[in-house]
Amino acid sequence: MDFGMSSDTENKLQACLEIGKTLIATFKIQEILELIMTKISQLIPAHNWSLLLEDEATGELRFEIAVGIDKSEVKDIRIRPGEGIAGTVFSSGKPIFIPDVRKDGRFNHKVDQETGFVTRSIYCVPVQAKDRVLGVIEIINVNDVDSFEDRYLSILTILSDYVAIAVENSQLFAQVERLSITDEYTGHYNARFLHQNLKRFIAEANRSREGLTVAFVDIDDFKTIVDTHGHLAAGQVLKEVAGTIASRLSQKDVLIKYGGDEYVLIFRDKGRTEAVRQMDSIAQSIKESRYLISETPDLTLTASFGMAVYPEDAETEKDLLILADNAMFAAKRARKKARFRRE
Structure with a gap:
């Protein structure tokens, strides 16, 4: 059926429909962003x-998608808020169109100098969700400068x-995922993370031929606390003990709050001897x-440990956890027997 639309309008509508369906169908942010930028390149001759997005760690803009240039040439470039056209749009949340960059002092030559490209004109719009600017879209050297805006x-x-919706959805999804594998008391990984990733850690150990040790840690006499x-103070103790443990771990080691007053440690590059030394x-x-130092008196604690080494x-995964858990309970029983004899 002919609705009297021009082919240009029909193409724009078709692009919007396709992107809308993709937004509903997947949370794969890279796939969505690449589709949107491809559609922009097809609809807008340049x-x-x-697409530059904010690096949440630094607050700077980084190139996320580049169409028409080699992304490897720009992947390490960072643009500060307020720097050049992209930085200015990012800071202000307002679009900027410059038909001739030679006549605008805001233009920054950094990207041209890094890539050897020559920018003549630039149109830059913010990627904005509500009052928050997430990044910018740049279109360089447009074909039809005079009628571009119209x-x-x-x-x-x-x-x-659409980009803003995709980025915001991705960030919300990532936040939900982080919460689902994070212990509410300590802020460290929880049992869900362990069961999702232990198989991967074993596969890594097989490839690297380095050691892998699983250890259980249990706070002694936690019920007394x-x-x-x-319960609130006991929760604070769990958090403080996690901090003590974490301070003794290497970058590759993994700390997991497992359940109750138990922690699991994954030593990803350590065999038995090194793991025992670290424990x-x-x-x-x-x-x-000392724990609960705001209390009078504060607390001193001890803990029981058990371990199992892969593949010895x-x-x-199941057998490693069972053996390490059993070893920890054996250590706890031995500690109680020794204390009873002393008393």
């Missing part, structure tokens, strides 16, 4: 098209909104630290 501003605005100080260091640090002790 030399190259780029013909393409509306579709570019719509597509930049709960009974004496209450001794952790145990001594727990013993020497067990070859499956």
Whole structure:
């Protein structure tokens, strides 16, 4: 059926429909962004098209998608808020169109100097979600400077909104994922993370031929802490003990709050001897630290440890966890027997 639309309008509508369906169908942010930028490049004649997003760690802009240029040439470039056209749009949240960059002092030659490209004109629009600017879209050396705004501003605005929706959805999804594998008391990984990733850690150990040790840690007499100080204070103890343990771990080691007053440690590059040495260091640090220092009196603690080594002790995730857990309970029973004899 002919609705009297021009082919240009029909192409724009078709692009919006396709992007809308993709937004609903997937949370794969890279796939969505690449589709949007490809559609922009097809609808808006120019030399190259780029999407820059905020690096949340630094607050700077980085190139996320580059169409028409080699991304490897720009992947390490960072643009500060307020720097050049992209930085200015990012800071202000307002689009900028420069038909001739030679006549505008805001233009920054950094990218041209890094890539050897020659920018003549630039149109830059913010990628904005509510009052927050997430990044910018740049269109460089447009073919039709004179009629660019009249013909393409509306579709570019719509597509930049799609980018904002995709980025915001991705960030929300990532936040939910992080919460699902994070322990609410300590802020460290939880049991869900362990069961999702232990198989991967074993595969890494097989490839690297380095050691892999799983250790359980249990705070001794934790029920007494709960009974004496209450659940809120006990939760604070769990957090403080996690901090003590974490301070003794290497970058590759993984700390998991497993359940109750138990922690699991994954030593990803350590065999039995190294793991025992590190657990001794952790145990001594727990013993020497003081907890709930705002309480009178504060607490001193001890902990029981158990471990299993892959593949010497067990070859499956389940068996590693069972053996390490059993070893920890054996150590706890031995500690209680020794204390009873002393008393």
